[in-house]
Amino acid sequence: MKSVRIFYTKTDRMKFVSHLDMNRLMPRMIRKAGLPVWYTEGFNQHVYINYAVPLSLGFEGIYEIMDIRLTEEDFPLEEVLRRLTAVTVPGITFWKAAEPVKPTKEITFAEYQITFPEGGDFFPQFTAFLQSDSILCRKTGKKGKVREFDLIPLIRRVETAGNTLSLVLTAGNENNLNPSLVLNTFFETAGIRPPYYTVIRRMLFDGEMQPFL
Amino acid sequence: MDSQKLEQLLLSVQKPGRYSGGEIGSVMKNLSKIDVRFAFCFPDTYEIGMSHLGMKILYSQFNAREDIWCERVFAPWIDFEEVMREHHIPLFALESRDSIRDFDFIGFTLQYEMSYTNVLNMLDLAGLPLKSCDRTALSPLVVAGGPCVCNAEPLADFIDLFFLGEGEEVDLEVIDLYKEYKKNGKTKAEFLRAAARIEGVYVPSLYQVTYREDGTIQAVTPAEGAPKTVRKRIIHDMDRVFYPDHFVVPFIEIVHDRVVQEIFRGCIRGCRFCQAGFIYRPVREKSPDVINAQAKALCANTGYDEISISSLSSSDYTQLEPLLNQMLVWTEKDHVSLALPSLRVDNFSKELLEKINHVRKSGLTFAPEAGTQRLRDVINKNVTEEEIFRTCRTAFEGGYTAVKLYFMLGLPTETDEDLEGIAALGQKIVDLYYHTENRPKGRSVSVSISVSTFVPKPFTPFQFEPQINKTEIERRQQHLKYSNTSRKVNISWHDSSTSFLEGTFARGDRRLCKVIETAFLKGCRFDSWNECFRPEKWEEAFRECGLDPAFYAGRTRPFDEINPWDHLDYGVTKAFLIKENQRAHAAKTTPNCREQCSACGAACFGEGVCYEKR
Numbered sequence: 001m002k003s004v005r006i007f008y009t010k011t012d013r014m015k016f017v018s019h020l021d022m023n024r025l026m027p028r029m030i031r032k033a034g035l036p037v038w039y040t041e042g043f044n045q046h047v048y049i050n051y052a053v054p055l056s057l058g059f060e061g062i063y064e065i066m067d068i069r070l071t072e073e074d075f076p077l078e079e080v081l082r083r084l085t086a087v088t089v090p091g092i093t094f095w096k097a098a099e100p101v102k103p104t105k106e107i108t109f110a111e112y113q114i115t116f117p118e119g120g121d122f123f124p125q126f127t128a129f130l131q132s133d134s135i136l137c138r139k140t141g142k143k144g145k146v147r148e149f150d151l152i153p154l155i156r157r158v159e160t161a162g163n164t165l166s167l168v169l170t171a172g173n174e175n176n177l178n179p180s181l182v183l184n185t186f187f188e189t190a191g192i193r194p195p196y197y198t199v200i201r202r203m204l205f206d207g208e209m210q211p212f213l
Numbered sequence: 214m215d216s217q218k219l220e221q222l223l224l225s226v227q228k229p230g231r232y233s234g235g236e237i238g239s240v241m242k243n244l245s246k247i248d249v250r251f252a253f254c255f256p257d258t259y260e261i262g263m264s265h266l267g268m269k270i271l272y273s274q275f276n277a278r279e280d281i282w283c284e285r286v287f288a289p290w291i292d293f294e295e296v297m298r299e300h301h302i303p304l305f306a307l308e309s310r311d312s313i314r315d316f317d318f319i320g321f322t323l324q325y326e327m328s329y330t331n332v333l334n335m336l337d338l339a340g341l342p343l344k345s346c347d348r349t350a351l352s353p354l355v356v357a358g359g360p361c362v363c364n365a366e367p368l369a370d371f372i373d374l375f376f377l378g379e380g381e382e383v384d385l386e387v388i389d390l391y392k393e394y395k396k397n398g399k400t401k402a403e404f405l406r407a408a409a410r411i412e413g414v415y416v417p418s419l420y421q422v423t424y425r426e427d428g429t430i431q432a433v434t435p436a437e438g439a440p441k442t443v444r445k446r447i448i449h450d451m452d453r454v455f456y457p458d459h460f461v462v463p464f465i466e467i468v469h470d471r472v473v474q475e476i477f478r479g480c481i482r483g484c485r486f487c488q489a490g491f492i493y494r495p496v497r498e499k500s501p502d503v504i505n506a507q508a509k510a511l512c513a514n515t516g517y518d519e520i521s522i523s524s525l526s527s528s529d530y531t532q533l534e535p536l537l538n539q540m541l542v543w544t545e546k547d548h549v550s551l552a553l554p555s556l557r558v559d560n561f562s563k564e565l566l567e568k569i570n571h572v573r574k575s576g577l578t579f580a581p582e583a584g585t586q587r588l589r590d591v592i593n594k595n596v597t598e599e600e601i602f603r604t605c606r607t608a609f610e611g612g613y614t615a616v617k618l619y620f621m622l623g624l625p626t627e628t629d630e631d632l633e634g635i636a637a638l639g640q641k642i643v644d645l646y647y648h649t650e651n652r653p654k655g656r657s658v659s660v661s662i663s664v665s666t667f668v669p670k671p672f673t674p675f676q677f678e679p680q681i682n683k684t685e686i687e688r689r690q691q692h693l694k695y696s697n698t699s700r701k702v703n704i705s706w707h708d709s710s711t712s713f714l715e716g717t718f719a720r721g722d723r724r725l726c727k728v729i730e731t732a733f734l735k736g737c738r739f740d741s742w743n744e745c746f747r748p749e750k751w752e753e754a755f756r757e758c759g760l761d762p763a764f765y766a767g768r769t770r771p772f773d774e775i776n777p778w779d780h781l782d783y784g785v786t787k788a789f790l791i792k793e794n795q796r797a798h799a800a801k802t803t804p805n806c807r808e809q810c811s812a813c814g815a816a817c818f819g820e821g822v823c824y825e826k827r
Binding site for chain 2: 013029089196
């Protein structure tokens with residue numbers, strides 16, 4: 001058995017497809033592609049897939065990662081890419097298949113590009129806001145527990161250009177920070193009606209801020 | 214339609230995947246090469262509509278023609294409807310995102326009566342006048358098919374043309390006629406007149422209905438050369454009829470998210486409450502080789518890992534074992550699971566159980582429908598208590614511990630004793646479990662009993678019967694609840710409030726068009742959804758229109774009364790339905806089509822079980 005890491009984009013109409021739905025779409029594509037994949041051996045057997053970091057509904061991503069397992073050790077990686085490309089849908093482009101370098105739990109940061117078509121007049125106010133020593137924020141967990149935490153240590157980098165904002169935030173299994181949470185907290189504090197914006201997750205990084213491979 | 218604006222708005226509603234389109238297998242075409250644009254509308258949510266097999270078949274079949282582009286349209290859920298109305302977004306087709314207002318055909322499938330207000334709402338959202346007579350141009354033509362068309366009089370004012378029976382052939386004949394009339398610049402009236410001459414086409418505006426003082430129908434008179442009765446269409450050769458080799462595979466989860474493989478149409482049984490058992494006659498089977506090849510292609514092309522066999526009664530398929538043997542060869546290898554719903558208790562064998570044991574094991578579900586032998590004979594269910602016990606024992610010995618049973622409440626001649634029989638049957642099955650030697654050791658049994666409310670439907674022997682009212686439904690539900698003393702038997706039922714309305718539309722006449730329009734204008738839609746159903750609005754609508762739902766649903770109809778659907782011909786004759794009704798009241802059963810022909814009338818189609826060698 002061998003693990004294969006697949007890199008892909010999730011853009012355009014595909015941003016309306018939630019992670020849960022991706023979880024049904026990908027196995028179907030893999031089955032159509034006829035890849036010799038490994039199935040889990042539980043009560044309901046299914047194609048084994050491990051998604052590195054789920055992407056929020058409505059976001060686009062150009063550095064998306066999933067790991068699968070092949071039952072044929074010498075199955076060529078180019079063939080994996082070729083077959084998936086043959087069955088994919090507009091909005092999902094498979095661009096690389098490789099052997100995993102690091103385990104996905106080492107993903108530490110993600111970079112988001114956030115575009116405000118109506119303009120970024122509030123950007124100076126926003127960057128000033130992020131200079132605060134701490135920004136307390138509430139988040140309701142899955143079990144309804146409200147958790148209070150500080151946003152500041154979770155924000156690694158903030159850059160602005162034109163009407164685009166670039167945020168590098170902690171990502172991964174622990175301390176994953178959603179950019180909408182940062183923005184909504186700001187809009188609420190500043191009393192600004194949240195404008196329409198689009199989000200693209202551009203990159204996933206390891207602990208050394210190197211592209212995750 | 215401005216895609217960017219739409220996508221912005223979609224992010225503010227629940228499940229944007231319902232409206233975004235672009236699914237795998239959806240068909241895009243070049244408009245310059247298209248003669249006919251067809252909007253296939255399902256008057257309910259995306260998840261329900263996308264599960265419907267008929268739509269999958271016709272969508273693929275229409276799009277297989279180069280000159281037709283068929284697109285899908287569903288009823289927007291209330292949150293998106295609000296957004297659409299606020300931002301003046303007309304109802305659009307999922308593929309092109311074009312407003313359906315300018316399409317050639319707007320075709321609805323009428324699967325259940327409670328979707329009627331959604332039909333009106335969708336026409337309104339498209340920016341079209343609701344009434345057929347107010348839409349004077351040739352296009353868009355508003356057409357409809359599906360089982361409810363067997364009495365679609367409550368929609369007669371709104372729909373230009375109905376398709377009776379199976380659509381694969383007649384739909385295309387009508388489209389071809391339209392193409393010709395459009396090219397020659399003919400009017401809508403000219404087209405409808407010509408279309409009414411095609412077998413299986415019913416143009417309601419060409420029939421005048423007159424009423425007696427007591428509200429019953431005096432006469433239905435055809436005009437302008439329309440036929441006196443309209444006969445439904447059937448497909449003669451099931452092995453050669455079009456079947457898709459690809460489905461549109463949705464991104465979001467739908468109700469039946471799997472390959473659906475049809476194995477036959479019709480049903481040999483003739484259960485007297487069941488409309489499908491009569492209007493889809495005669496039984497016509499597909500061959501195992503054809504079914505196997507179609508299912509295999511669908512799995513390969515969609516990537517689904519689950520197949521559901523579809524028919525009204527799967528275990529009545531004459532070649533079920535050879536079929537399963539063929540299919541299990543590849544389904545197991547490809548990790549595909551096979552679901553076999555609609556099994557009967559009287560021909561459920563150990564061998565069959567072993568076959569379905571190869572696939573995913575869920576609970577077993579059977580439908581005795583009534584609690585006592587007397588009432589099962591009245592409804593012609595032809596299932597005995599011994600058969601139910603034998604099946605349950607087979608299931609328990611095969612490792613099952615959960616059994617689900619379906620029943621109906623409010624059947625003609627039902628007494629409190631019959632209701633007590635439901636609870637008693639549940640208890641007996643629990644006892645049986647503990648008396649089964651080879652039952653799964655150390656585990657408890659669970660018997661779930663689901664009780665729906667009986668609604669008399671046209672073209673069944675019970676079309677003459679009164680439906681019990683809401684108060685009586687609730688009393689009987691309570692009686693049933695208190696008849697059950699076992700904690701291992703769990704009884705649940707459906708809400709009673711929509712049943713009476715469903716019964717009213719099912720046997721309604723065209724005066725109800727006004728009621729449906731009034732209720733729609735009062736805000737009624739999605740009436741089959743508890744969170745949307747507004748019974749008080751419907752009561753107001755009936756009152757304002759001066760009509761009483763009990764006239765349609767609550768009274769015994771004399772055999773010689775003219776019913777609103779009597780000018781439609783589904784093969785089964787009224788004389789046969791009357792005979793069956795009389796046998797029901799005498800608690801006499803009728804053999805199934807394969808045991809003995811009962812001369813129902815469906816032999817007029819010259820096909821199927823009626824001509825099998827016996």
